[in-house]
Amino acid sequence: MGATEKLAACLAKYRGVVGKVVDFDAANDRLFALDLTAANTELDPDMVADTEAFTIYINKKLAGSNCRYAIGGYMEHRTIYARSAHFDTEDEPRRLHLGVDIWGDAGTPVYSPLAGIVHSFRDNDNFGDYGPTIILQHTLDGGILYSLYGHLSRSSLKGLATGQPIAPTQQIATLGRADENGHWPPHLHFQLMLDIDDAKGDYPGVGKFSEKDTLLNNIPDPALILKFSGIGTTAF
Template sequence: MFPKTSLHTLFPTVNFTEITAIDMSVNSDFFREDPLHENLDLAREKITKFQNKYPMSLLANGYLEERAFYNTPNFERTLHGVKEYRNIHLGTDFWLPESTAVHVPFDGTIVIAHDNNYHKDYGPLLVLKHETETAPFYTLYGHLSKESLVISPKGKNVKQGELLAYLGSEEENGHWVSHLHFQFITDLLNETENYNGVAFPSEIEKWKKLCPNPSVLFEEEF
């Protein structure tokens, strides 16, 4: 069994009373005009409009969602004559403004602190290792500010409730509308700088075991 905490511990400065999801899957028309999520002005406008409809909601979505965002050559492969994209989302996205504070959900140690400064990558990334009586687990935080890597360097021990990071701007977070990509990981696969946040459809059963639904770590349902 893994421990549980509250999303209010993760985001103590955010005022919310409910969690609401936006459907950003390939079957949704939310980003109909820009399915690749390249027009950030348009995407930001749409997300802001949705947030205004639900002013007391924390917007959280995306686990195992197939997204057109990644249907580009950088996420493409051909295996046994079949082309597929690495486009199944393995974490939960929390759509919050840049500079929103992210706090530590569980005691842990920072094992990755790295700026993956590539288009549609994480930008600044942190991964925490958490010990339990049975086996360790990991939590991943993507699309942070560069300052976050100074606040939380690799090797630092952190306590639940402590400031961990801030969400990054579009210029530093991998070119995304501001949000936190949060991922629950059972095996870090010896990674030291990055970790897959999306998976190929043909490998999804493997990745579901490596990256269970993050909602199991929180008291709230989403």
């Protein structure tokens, strides 16, 4: 049984207690499905390498589709990570995206969908990295689930303390600007993990494609928590 199946079985006992991650009105909001694989020929390496141009591209897609957020990425094999040496390794570059990205405006509120505690936090201040990052720890049916929130504003880390209790649907952060979030267009990297070993304030959000099967055993599909509907389009 993979991580997604394990979490789905556990969450079946927690109906009604899973809150939001961002403000999303299923009755009125639509989501733009953003493909960041090589299939999206609108994106070229020069555009992706230029944070401002990349941001303009995403904003145009949101405006043109009348969508509040763009979303995508779980286990997506992306070429865009060539923009940063942060994802390079000697044997195989990391290109497999392990979470879900929710693209929106800087300053967009971010919430914890479950009760838990602050496990750890850090400003991973490298080009292409997470920037400010929070990891929460949740206890579900006697087991542990970790949730990671990356590309936040620096103000999101102020006042945090390890072990601090977090309530369901409590605002924990806001989306950061490009100059503070690892130099990306504003978005949230939301990721779930069953085990993070001794990691603190950071956990890989991009892995090696050759290790996908192993990663699937530890990293559930965030759709189980997000429960989004209203995908507006599957276009790029």
